[in-house]
Amino acid sequence: MKPLQNEGLHIAIIMDGNGRWAVRRGLPRVAGHRAGIAAVRRVVERALDAGVARLTLYAFSSDNWRRPAAEVHSIFWLLRAFLRLEAERLRKRGVRFQAIGRRDRLSKPVLKEIHKAESLTALENRLYLCVAIDYSSRDTIARAAAGVSAVLSSEQSMSPDAVRSIVDQALTATGGEVDLLIRTGGEKRLSDFLLWESAYAELLFTDRMWPDFSEADLDLALEEFHRRERRFGGAPATELKQVISTV
Secondary structure, three states: OOHHHHOOOEEEEEOOOHHHHHHHOOOOHHHHHHHHHHHHHHHHHHHHHHOOOEEEEEEEEHHHHHOOHHHHHHHHHHHHHHHHHHHHHHHHOOEEEEEEOOOOOOOHHHHHHHHHHHHHOOOOOOEEEEEEEEEOHHHHHHHHHHHHHHHHOOOOOOOHHHHHHHHHHHHHOOOOOOOEEEEOOOOOOOOOOOOOOOOOOEEEEOOOOHHHOOHHHHHHHHHHHHHOOOOOOOOOHHHHHHHHHHO
């Protein structure tokens, strides 16, 4: 894998399958989340080696609060442990960490570790690692729309393109548009994750449970991405060549 192929690439991953991975092995669901942390380490390291610019991981959706309290507690305990143990290593590897999503419902200990990791890695630029925590894309879009409403209240009129530009800036400020979105665990849906930013993302769904997702799996995903022709609404290159040849 040549790093230059992936220069500027933004990969987003819905890390699904932790609980099912554990249940199939007769283990408590928290064991799957613990194994999922190891997969995060592997994927971050491989993304660095592959020259990926941005990596956004879906760790906890706003809908995940509906899960049993014990499981939610375990997820945030593991998140705190990961940040406490990994923040310095991320800094040394040139990784900038940032959490996206709501913060008003997170506990003070969780917020403390998030703030520490963000501050410690703020100057790094080799890989931009975003972790979505208490995240809802629809909620984020709604808040961006509220910002547009505030601007409109002070303007006589605004063109649709101007409105779209404001919303786009608000939603892509931290991570930019997604190039490749991967979902593990066999499900084929976006689950309210980066809906605006993934408008033209290449989607890849795999049956591999997140705890089993390896460096080789990421390599295969990147190879598949580079095989695809991204047209952004345009005509296929082969058809354009045919048109040109007949002119």
